[in-house]
Amino acid sequence: MDKVKRPVFQRPKPDDFYMKLHREVEETVLKNDYFHKLNIAKAFLFVAMYFGFYACILLFGSNTALLFFFYILLGFTTIMLFINAFHDAAHGALFKKPKYNHAFMYVLELFGTNNWLWQKRHIGLHHPLPNVPDWDIDIKQSDIIRIFPNSTLLNAHKYQHIYMWFIYPLYTLNWLYLRDFKDFFGNKDNYVKQLTKIPTVEFYKLFAAKIFNLCYLLILPILLLPQPWYVILGAWFVYHFSASALGVIALVSTHVDEDAAFPIAPEDGKFQTTWAEHQMIVTKDFSADSTLANFIYGGFTHHVAHHLFPAVAHTYYPHITPIIKKYAKEYDLPYTCYPFTHAVRSHFRLLKNCGHPENILRTGEL
Known part of the structure; x- marks a missing residue:
């Protein structure tokens, strides 16, 4: 693909809200080291849960009900470990x-x-340019779904709010066995390759990881457990369905609801907003007041705080969010937090809306 100019944002002024916000967060919240230690403890808890549930598959998998039960728990734990610990x-x-x-x-x-x-994908493209058409490939992943209003409209998209209910449960399978290979070997709209050349060693690591994952999650249980191979294969699929269901809630609840903004980069590549203002406009929280949701989803429930302070442990975010809300009100910037049920419903309303010719009010420069 041809090289295109990477969009940039305005420089913040001395009285910029983010300068004040960052100063107050530094002086108050971030001095408490307890939340950093809590984050590490939480990370290793999820690691222990992951290996514990996998061990239970091998120990108790001769019972079909327990086999499926522990594969489901392993799927949930995979996403919790990813979102909370790996992500940080x-x-x-x-x-x-x-x-x-x-x-x-x-x-x-x-x-x-x-x-x-x-x-x-995530740090090189999504965080610098969230919701910017073409550049944010965490959102633009496949032509089968139309989220950006400037994307090509296909006849099938009028049904996407229906068929995506059946495709989202396949999210992790798509990630592992389609999307990775597309990004490594494909050239169409490959913005990863625009950022950098892929080191040769990463190709070997990609295949090694997939072989290793299949060996311990699927082949080893088939060899060790007194279960028909197709029963274990079915449990492996349920593992992916469980992981996908939990993960998709986070993916659709923070950037892609029916009121989402998708600012198109100007021809000169210069947005009229600062980076921090852009983050406030295109990012939303969900279920931020729920202790359970915060435990499961980490920095995704307080996603505005994550986008403004990505290098800070997510266990600090519940204490940063009230400060963000204060400055958002002072500077007349949007701050939105929905219950996850509202966010998910709103996402599918977005899909229904995007299945038809776009509303011009939902696109354009910020």
Whole structure:
């Protein structure tokens, strides 16, 4: 693909809200080291849960009900470990020493994918340019779904609010066995390759991770358990359905509801907002007051705080969010928090709306 100019934002002024916000957060919330230690403890709790549930599959999997039960729990734990611990490590927010964060990121290889590629997608494109058409490939993943109003409209899209209920449960399977290969080997709209050249070693690591993941999650139970192979294969599919269901709630609740903004980069590549203002406009929280939701989803429930402070442990976010709300009100910037049920319903209303010619009011420059 041809090289295109990467969009940029305005420089903040001395009285910019983010300068004041950042100063207050530094002076109050971030001085408490307890939340950093809590984050590490939570990360290792999820690691222990992951290996514990996997061990239960091998120990108790001769019972079909328990086999499926522990595969389901393993699927849920996969997403919780990813969202809470790996996600923080990838942002340099889990440990204070970078080498420990880098080592922990190999959790993603345990799941069968590639942490180098994920970083390029998420940290290299999504965080700098969230909701910007073409650039934010965390949102634009496949032509089968139309979210950006400037994307090509296909006849099938008029039904996407229906068929995506059946496709979203396949999210992790698509990630592992389609999307990774598309980003590594494809060239169409490949913004990862615009950022950097993929190191040769990452190709080997990609295949090694997928083989290892299939060996311990599928082949080893088939070899060790007194179950028909198709029963274990079915449980493996249920594992992916469970992981996808939990993960998709986070994915659809923070950026892509029916009121979402999708600012198109100007021709000169210069937005009229600052980076922090952009984050406030395109990012939303969900179920931020729920202790259970915060435990399961970490920095995704307080997603505005995450986008403004990506290098800070998510256990600080419940204490940062009230400060964000205060400055959002002072500077007349949007802050939105929905219950996750509202956010999910709103996402499917977005899909229904985007299945028809776009509303011009939902696009344009910020």
